[in-house]
Amino acid sequence: MLHIAIIGSGPAGYYTAEAAAKEWGEDVRVDVFDALPVPYGLIRSGVAPDHQSIKGVSRRYEKTAFSDNVRFVGNVRIGKDVSIEELQKLYDAVVLATGAPQDRTLDIPGNDLRNVIGSAAFVGWYNGHPQFADLAPNLAGRHAVVIGMGNVALDVARILAKSEAEFTGSDIVAHAFDALRQSEIERITIVGRRGPYQIQMTPKELGELGELERATPHVAQADLPPEEEDAILEPGLRKSVAHLRQFAAIPDSERGTKPIVIDFAMFASPTAFLGDDTVAEVELERTGLVEGRAVGTGETFRLPADLVVTCIGYRTSPIEGVPFDERAGRFANEDGRILPGLYCVGWARRGPTGTIGTNRPDGYALIEKIASDFDSADRKKKEGRAGFDRMAAKRGLKIVTFQEWKRIEEAEAAAARDGSPREKFVDVEAMMQAIRPSA
Incomplete structure (x- = not known):
């Protein structure tokens, strides 16, 4: 029997578990660990609540x-509860599928001002992640600045701009829903260092900005290259740029008919966040492209900003005893191999790139490597889950099974407001209480 421990129950973790079950059938036992009592990682706490499909x-x-x-x-x-070293003694292979849950930060003055928030925290707040449930961003100001030109920046801008009715069918948590209903934001500026041809926004998500009930997107015509140059773009990017051209063509008179404007500020790089205690402005430097890279021009300007959300990428959380590549923000590895018997997959291996579906071939490829390693290895018999269960019992760990998670899920569905599929528990104690009410 081959025993595999997978750390992380998001897409990378479960695709890897699926691949292991197909590779070895009844000759493998896979334990999928998660720090929370609930599974699915970024599917639960990262994907926008209005993207239920x-x-x-x-x-x-x-x-x-x-x-x-x-x-x-x-x-x-x-x-904390168990070390990597202890797991390696119990399992033939330990796979780190922990994703990249930490924000990359902008190393500029004012980054520690109140209401300057990283996207992992802000998205976690409106998605009900227990770590960020108490974030309480101040939405009383008129101006929000979202830094980044990827889909996460679009998610943040869209969530800030939506009407109450447009959240029907979503699973946005109650504390965020209530705060957004009372929001006074009138202008959302999405800032990017480069131009339209360098955005990482996909067409479907970008197109959603043009369908919002109470917000109108705006792109400056001067930021767009000649339309005939679009022909050289790959199809997805060409569709995204077409949306930007549509936004630029919206007349000023039409923009004035909705209470919120979503403005794109391209060729601009933040240099400082300004304010006494809470952010009040963002200072930016205008940029130009040199061989595809954004290069500062020395010209600066300022934007009012009562809220700033930085959406500039993510980092994997280091684990004691596991080699880590600080510059890349992920575990140090060669094609998923970290050390003998220790592997990584998904964002923990390659950094925060690709879609959810990208993790499937990544998980299957890693299982092929593990199969190759153990075909040629002189493998010692290990205890696997039986050994872990004894350790957990000795330490008094309150393990949550998948069947118990389903009871949490049922309780969340029962607590849902009208039009929502669930009302997520936002702290671990409440989740455990749903499983074991008498505890």
Whole structure:
């Protein structure tokens, strides 16, 4: 019997578990660990709450989770409740599928001002992640600045701009829903260092900005290259740029008919956040492109900013005893191999790139490497989950099984407001109470 521990129950973790079950069938036992009592990682706490069709991929992971040789082990903190070294003594292979849950930060003055928030924290706040449930951003100002030109920046801008009715069908948590209903934001500026041809926004998500009930997107015509140059772009980017051209063509008179403007400020790089205690302005330097890179021109300007959300990328959380590449913000590895018997997959391996679906071939490729390693290795017999269960019992760990997670899910569905699929628990104690009311 081959024993595999996978740390992280998001897409990378469950695709890897799926691949292991297909590779070895009944000759493998896979334990999928998560620090929270609930599974699915960024599917639950990263995907925008108004994108329920994307969240539906969890049904595929549920099929894997209910298989006889895969087990969910929730509410276990790796590095605190149990170490990597201890897991390696129990399992033949330990796979880190922990994603990239930490914000990359802008190393500029004023980054520590109040209401300057990283996207991991802001998205976690409106998605109900227990770590960020108490964030309480101040939405009483008129101006929000969102820094970044990827889909996360679009998510943040769209959530800030939506009307109450447009959240019907979403699972945005109650504390965020209530705060957004009272928001006084009138202008949202999306800032990017480069231009339209360098954006990372996908057409579907970008197009949604043009369909909002109470917000109008705006792009400056001067930021757009000649339209005939679009022909050289790959199809996805060409569609995204077409949306930007549509936004630029919206007349000023039409923009004035809706209470919120979503403005694109391209060729601008933030140099400082300004304010006494809370952010009040963003200082930016105008940029130009040199061989595709953004280069400062020395000309600066300022934008009013009562809220700033930085959406400039993510980093993996280091784990004691695991080699880490500080510059890349992920585990140091060669094609997923970190040390003998220790592997990584998904964002923990390659950094925060690709879509949810990208993790499937990544997980399958890693299992092929593990199979190759153990075909040629003189493998010692290890205890796997039986050994872990004894350790957990001795330490008094309150493990959450997948069947118990389903009870949490049922309780969240029962608590949902009208038009919402669920009302998420936003703290671990409440989740545990839903499982064991008498505890």
